[in-house]
Amino acid sequence: MGQYRPSAMRQQKSQTVPQEPNLVPIMNLFLTIIPMLLMMVVISQIALLALNFSQGESGVSYGQGGGGGGDTKTEKVEIHILGKQYAQENNATIGMEIREPGFKPMTISAINGYYDYVTLNKTLQEIRSRKGTLSDITVLVHPDVLYGDLMKTIDICKVNGFTQVHYTATKVEYY
Structure with a gap:
């Protein structure tokens, strides 16, 4: 039997320095996937926010069955969120105005430029104690009010048992 000399490939492998794998492509992949997943x-x-926004509700319920079938106006509690532009144009203060049937409108002024959600919460608790069955409330927003302020107001309404929150934007007139 003949003797075979060791292969040349084996000798070259032991003499070269082991190479590190190229991690740049996998790092680039993760740098794109992670922000996409977070987004x-x-x-x-x-998308999961369960908000019941309805534009332009009429506030009128029609009688069911016989007996004249006349219109009866439902009680409507409204929260007007007043922005800076509205306050400047109408010589008013930034804040919220709560309008409840049978009561004069209540103004909740802003504190240091921020809406007073604590007073809003207390006021809605008082309204809830007077009108235990009322579940509808309308939030009217002026164009310069931030989206976050609208969402906080709606959240406070829902926490206080007003499950049907209706959103209405005020009319903007251009001259």
Whole structure:
């Protein structure tokens, strides 16, 4: 039997320095996937917000069955969120105005430029104690009010048992 000499490949392998794998492509992949996944989580959370927005409700319920079938106006509690532009144009203060049938409008002024959600919460608790069965409330927003302020107001309404929150934007007139 003949003797075989060791292969040349084996000798070259032991003499070269082991190479590190190229991690740049996988790092680039993760740098794109992670922000995309985070963005998808935020989008799905926004999509899951169960808000009952209805534009332009009439506030009138029609009688069921016989007996004249006349119109009866339902009680409507409204929260007007007044922005800076509205306050300047109408010589008013920034804040909220709550209008409840049978009561004069209540103004909740802003504190240091921020809406007073604590007073809003207390006021809605008082309204809830007077009108235990009322579940509808309308939030009217002026164009310069931020979206976050609208969402906080709606959240406070829902926490206080007003399950049907209707959103209405005020009319803007251009000259």
